[in-house]
Amino acid sequence: MKKSVILGVATIAGLAAGAAAAGTADDVKARGKLNCGVASGVPGFASPDANGEWQGFDVAVCRAVAAAVLDDPTAVEFIPTTGKTRFTALASGEIDMLARNTTWTFSRDVDLKFEFVGINYYDGQGFMVPKALGVSSAKELDGATVCIQTGTTTELNLADFFRINNMSYEPVPIETNAEAQQQYLAGACDVYTTDASGLAATRATFENAGDHVILPEIISKEPLGPLVRHGDHEWGDVVRWTLNALIAAEELGVTSANIDEMSSGATDNPEVNRLLGTEGTLGEMLGLDANWAQRAIKVGGNYGEVFAKNIGEETPIGLARGLNAQWTDGGLLYAPPFR
The missing domain is CATH 3.40.190.10 (Periplasmic binding protein-like II)
Known part of the structure; x- marks a missing residue:
């Protein structure tokens, strides 16, 4: 008989506290690989392609984090999870982050002791x-x-x-x-x-x-986004600001096509320069180098590029931006300032 994977709230919270104490950012760097929990197969969001390579909107977040931290977007072990197994996998430390269609709720945030680092898709x-x-x-x-x-x-x-x-x-x-x-x-x-x-x-x-x-x-309301364990603040900051970098890049006009030019001093916009690490010390504050956000954005482009490629109106999924448009276009998408 298959052993149940459902743990009590207290057990999950206890696992999460123990795993967080270790310091995930250091663990990932020492391991040289990011263990990222994803869905067990949702086309456009997370599923293996014909070659067994994981692709999708949520997968792109994992790869961006790996690029930011490890300078290698392929240094990711994708671990499929279900609605039942995902929280145990994160709490126990089997995965470093969960980037799966998971709704930010009060009880998951407070009672299960997880930290949602942002919203990458507003759903219902x-x-x-x-x-x-x-x-x-x-x-x-x-x-x-x-x-x-x-x-x-x-x-x-x-x-x-x-x-x-x-x-x-x-x-x-x-x-x-x-x-x-x-x-x-x-x-x-x-x-x-x-x-x-x-x-x-x-x-x-x-x-x-x-x-x-x-x-x-x-x-x-189903605000979906990546999450980490409570108490692992340095790692939470890395995942949060990697996601924010993708969102801010779209608003600021930084794309996979022009990022090399913009990071070589082709802009006088101070927020772009801070984002791309040509000005200020934001990378150092995260425990990363100055080019961390550049690497994250180069993997699949900015948020809009990731959306269009994986789930946008020109894909078989065919989703309009809707609430997931930038705030400047009437949507809810909004990254805090990079300063």
């Missing part, structure tokens, strides 16, 4: 159904069977939504996105519910994607 929970079901609203799903990943906020939101709307449902528990896709396409459930981005990613892999509809209701 939605519903996907076969077009043949003839449903146009989630409020028409009374009595439906629903494929739902266990150990997730999605599971809790689903219960809340149906209770509030005085509807019933029959859950079909699954652990991974791949299992959900298989069960849904086999007709084991009428509905698949998860983050709307995950639904778009899953539908993009269907042979007949047009036969499936994502319903209009978004029933929750």
Whole structure:
């Protein structure tokens, strides 16, 4: 029998405190490799390609951190996690950071003793159904069977939504996105519910994607972002500001195409110069060299480039920027100042 991977809150918190005490930044440097927890396979966000190389929006964050810290974006061990296993893997020190579609919530931050270092995707929970079901609203799903990943906020939101709307449902528990896709396409459930981005990613892999509809209701706030263990502040700063570097680079017009030119003194913008390490001592403050952010940005480009390449409107996933546009374009994306 497979041993349960679900630990109690106190156990996870205790593991996290112990692992954090060691100092992850030093561990990663000494090891020469970043252990990064990712999803077990969500196209566009984290999945192996035909050559077994991990690709995706969340994967890009791992590679950027590895580039910043180790000067090598390939020095990453990608460790697939599920909704059940991800927090134990992080708390125990099996992974150095979790870059997986994980929602920042009060209890995960405070009770499980994790530190969310930022938001790399503003999302919300939605519903996907076969077009043949003839449903146009989630409020028409009374009595439906629903494929739902266990150990997730999605599971809790689903219960809340149906209770509030005085509807019933029959859950079909699954652990991974791949299992959900298989069960849904086999007709084991009428509905698949998860983050709307995950639904778009899953539908993009269907042979007949047009036969499936994502319903209009978004029933929750799902701010997704990387996380580390509580108490590991130096490492948290590294991951946080690497993500911020990608976001700020887009706002400041720094791209993979012009970064070499801009870092050689082609700009008089002091914030760009601080970001790229040609002015000031921000790298030293992080325990890194002056070019850490340059390396992070060069891996896959700025936030906008990473978004467009992996999940944007020109990809099979086809996601618009929406809330994930820069604040200057009406979105929520905003990096604190580099000063």
